[in-house]
Amino acid sequence: xxxxxxNHKINAVVLLSGGLDSATALAWAVREKGWQCTTLAFxxxxxxxxxxxxxAVIAGFYGxxxxxxxxxxxxxxxxSALTSNMDVPKDGxxxxxxxxxxxxxxxxxxxxLAAGLAETVQAEKIVIGANVVDYSGYPDCRAEFLNAxxxxxxxxxxxxxxxxxxxxxxxxxxxxxxxxxxxxxKLGVDYSLTRSCYDPDDQGMPCEHCDSxxxxxxxxxxxxxxxxxxx
Amino acid sequence: xxxxxxNHKINAVVLLSGGLDSATALAWAVREKGWQCTTLAFxxxxxxxxxxxxxAVIAGFYGxxxxxxxxxxxxxxxxSALTSNMDVPKDGxxxxxxxxxxxxxxxxxxxxLAAGLAETVQAEKIVIGANVVDYSGYPDCRAEFLNAxxxxxxxxxxxxxxxxxxxxxxxxxxxxxxxxxxxxxKLGVDYSLTRSCYDPDDQGMPCEHCDSxxxxxxxxxxxxxxxxxxx
Numbered sequence: 001x002x003x004x005x006x007n008h009k010i011n012a013v014v015l016l017s018g019g020l021d022s023a024t025a026l027a028w029a030v031r032e033k034g035w036q037c038t039t040l041a042f043x044x045x046x047x048x049x050x051x052x053x054x055x056a057v058i059a060g061f062y063g064x065x066x067x068x069x070x071x072x073x074x075x076x077x078x079x080s081a082l083t084s085n086m087d088v089p090k091d092g093x094x095x096x097x098x099x100x101x102x103x104x105x106x107x108x109x110x111x112x113l114a115a116g117l118a119e120t121v122q123a124e125k126i127v128i129g130a131n132v133v134d135y136s137g138y139p140d141c142r143a144e145f146l147n148a149x150x151x152x153x154x155x156x157x158x159x160x161x162x163x164x165x166x167x168x169x170x171x172x173x174x175x176x177x178x179x180x181x182x183x184x185x186k187l188g189v190d191y192s193l194t195r196s197c198y199d200p201d202d203q204g205m206p207c208e209h210c211d212s213x214x215x216x217x218x219x220x221x222x223x224x225x226x227x228x229x230x231x
Numbered sequence: 232x233x234x235x236x237x238n239h240k241i242n243a244v245v246l247l248s249g250g251l252d253s254a255t256a257l258a259w260a261v262r263e264k265g266w267q268c269t270t271l272a273f274x275x276x277x278x279x280x281x282x283x284x285x286x287a288v289i290a291g292f293y294g295x296x297x298x299x300x301x302x303x304x305x306x307x308x309x310x311s312a313l314t315s316n317m318d319v320p321k322d323g324x325x326x327x328x329x330x331x332x333x334x335x336x337x338x339x340x341x342x343x344l345a346a347g348l349a350e351t352v353q354a355e356k357i358v359i360g361a362n363v364v365d366y367s368g369y370p371d372c373r374a375e376f377l378n379a380x381x382x383x384x385x386x387x388x389x390x391x392x393x394x395x396x397x398x399x400x401x402x403x404x405x406x407x408x409x410x411x412x413x414x415x416x417k418l419g420v421d422y423s424l425t426r427s428c429y430d431p432d433d434q435g436m437p438c439e440h441c442d443s444x445x446x447x448x449x450x451x452x453x454x455x456x457x458x459x460x461x462x
Contacts, residue, residue, distance in 0.1 A: 071304040077344065079351035098389050105347030108387045112343040113308065116336030120310035140387035148383040155379050156339045156371035158329050 010035045011123035012169075013114045016067070017041060018054030020216055021129030021172055023194045024184035028171045029127045030062050031187050038066040038121045040114055044106070045075040045083045050204035054195040061193060066121065070113050079104045081198075088199040090209035098139065099211060101198055107140035108149070115153040115166065124165050126150075131172040131180060133215055143173055177219030185225075192228035206230070241266045242354035243400075244345045247298075248272060249285030251425045251447055252360030252403055255415035259402045260358045261293050262418050269297040269352045271345055275337070276306040276314045281435035285426040292424060297352065301344050310335045312429075319430040321440035329370065330442060332429055338371035339380070346384040346397065355396050357381075362403040362411060364446055374404055408450030416456075423459035437461070 041055035059067035130141040197206035247270040272286035290298035361372040428437035
């Protein structure tokens with residue numbers, strides 16, 4: 001546990017999607033930083049709903065006492081393959097700068113809800129698993145955006161007016177997938193509990209062909225490790 | 232219609248709660264500015280659910296073709312009299328700087344969802360009825376916050392990356408309640424369609440004692456007008 005946390009208890013809200021990145025970010029917040037964490041998952045009409053259950057299981061694995069799921073009806077907004085009937089591109093078929101799996105303003109919405117929760121649980125940190133791989137295609141994973149968000153949230157919340165701080169912490173922001181997995185393995189993350197696939201089958205097993213599956217496979221392969229989710 | 236709108240079609244997303252302020256802001260956007268409006272209401276577990284139906288009726292009154300309602304489960308966050316079992320203060324009983332009817336990060340969440348919708352309907356404006364009365368108690372109604380939000384949203388959305396603009400417009404921001412009503416009456420707003428009360432009875436009629444009812448009554452009284460909602 002680091003010195004800051006040893007001196008006074010630090011509360012954090014951790015965005016926990018149930019995927020590989022957010023599980024690693026949670027492990028870092030709990031084991032490396034010693035923060036008291038409230039985990040937050042979203043039921044946003046995603047086709048990979050299995051991640052919602054995965055997030056609860058991962059929260060349990062880390063002894064989190066306060067895990068919440070907020071339903072937010074993003075399909076009303078549309079515009080994404082993850083929340084509509086559009087096909088999820090396979091085997092790298094999507095060559096656009098911003099992939100069709102981008103969900104309009106998703107992290108903005110998720111961070112806003114996290115900022116509201118941070119206020120009620122008196123957390124001064126919001127932890128998000130955004131990283132360099134996502135960053136390359138999703139505008140809402142850029143450090144620049146995350147910093148601007150924290151400032152805006154302070155202006156728009158009671159905590160900000162009353163002088164408490166709010167920091168958006170992205171411990172994985174500069175790491176690629178294999179570096180994230182290496183960090184997680186050191187911290188004892190059980191990756192068999194995590195779900196990454198955008199388009200799982202009825203049993204929740206990964207398609208192995210969407211971008212999210214491919215980045216995950218490449219990450220484990222680069223370390224010469226086997227993904228515990230795969231047969 | 233102003234010149235800007237006459238030269239090219241301007242799309243706007245208008246936050247339409249069903250209350251007096253947002254109905255006036257919509258009238259301004261449609262009749263004064265000539266913007267093509269998509270209206271957006273939220274089903275956020277508010278006890279004054281009647282406003283959700285009111286917003287659809289008001290949208291219909293203005294001939295809006297695209298009215299949407301996004302469900303977002305704010306009671307999971309808690310911390311407000313509007314989304315929990317806490318009592319709504321009556322007759323000015325709440326003397327705190329930030330009233331207990333403040334919902335943590337509500338406008339941050341609503342504006343974030345509006346920014347996502349703005350992206351899919353290609354709107355360059357978000358219109359919000361925030362004003363000086365709300366401003367006095369709710370941090371997320373301050374101009375400072377609204378401007379910071381627009382900048383953050385641009386950093387976190389595809390539209391921003393691709394160079395389109397996004398402006399948060401608050402046409403009522405400097406007006407008090409009677410000035411808002413005067414403006415709305417000029418624009419032909421039918422205030423009998425609007426609902427303001429935080430704690431309506433089973434028939435949806437106003438309690439006449441919560442802050443929202445009191446500000447509304449005072450606004451009409453200052454103009455020597457009768458609120459068409461009242462018997």
